[in-house]
Amino acid sequence: MPESAIADFVTSFIPDTATHVEPVRGRVVMSKRRIVLATEDTSVTIPLPGVFDVQHDSAPRDLAEFFDDTVTVAYERDDEKHVAVIEGAGDTVDKFVTLVFKGLLNGTTVYAKHPARRGGRVTDQSFESGELYVSPGSLALRDDVGTAIDLSTVTHFERVERDLNGSSRPLLSVRHMSDAGAVTTELALDSGRKMNLLGRFIRLRYTHLKQDLKDVTLSTDEVETLVAIYSSGPDASLAAVLGVGASRVTMLLNDLVEKDLVQDSDGVTLTDLGRAAVSEHIEDVNF
Incomplete structure (x- = not known):
């Protein structure tokens, strides 16, 4: 039974740091069992059971001339350790990294x-x-x-x-x-x-x-607003919780939406970044 691809995209990569000094252009294809880095001339297969580390970060200094961000996959195959480096920018690569971790950890x-x-x-x-x-x-x-x-x-x-x-x-x-x-x-x-x-x-x-x-600067009022949203839920009256007028609440929410900390659809809720900000500051706030 053929394997189905759950990720398939074109990018630059170093298929094996032991054999390639500079990146090549090719396809990254992933199934539930393996990742294949394929060029016109050759391909390298990474078995998911052999992967022991995955990093998604800024390119190390020796690769900075080729990449801004990288996905590094370290794996074992035939009792030897290998490292592949994939260009790491963009939503497609973000989704790929999540799929890799799902393949490695789910279940x-x-x-x-x-x-x-x-x-x-x-x-x-x-x-x-x-x-x-x-x-x-x-x-x-x-x-x-x-x-x-x-x-x-x-x-x-x-x-x-x-x-x-x-x-x-x-x-x-x-x-x-x-x-x-x-x-x-x-x-x-x-x-x-x-x-x-x-x-x-x-x-x-x-x-x-x-x-x-x-990169986000928050005023005391904005922190208190974030914590109030977290603590009170989307249906609470923020004006009542914060003890301020409705126009002031509107202004604060507009600023927080611009900073990607709050979203206002079906009630006011926190984004992932907004919840992270609350975790960072909640101990500083007392209502």
């Missing part, structure tokens, strides 16, 4: 303690098993766990050692915002390779949002 068994902490307080919650599914903005923990982590609300994450089923295991500890306030979720996967990839996926989203936030 993986995950052990989650949710929440491991509420604020600073340790809970008595035990680890439950489920299946992990990733999307551009979240980690879904299905089955017994039955929750999702909005990656735009992550404020900190780190590797920790915890006891799991009678043995000490490396875990990812993720602090994020929920409807009930700040919580910490601890996650473990059976595969060390997939643990590294999950950490990379969270860091990728976290880093990009933090970088975008550096």
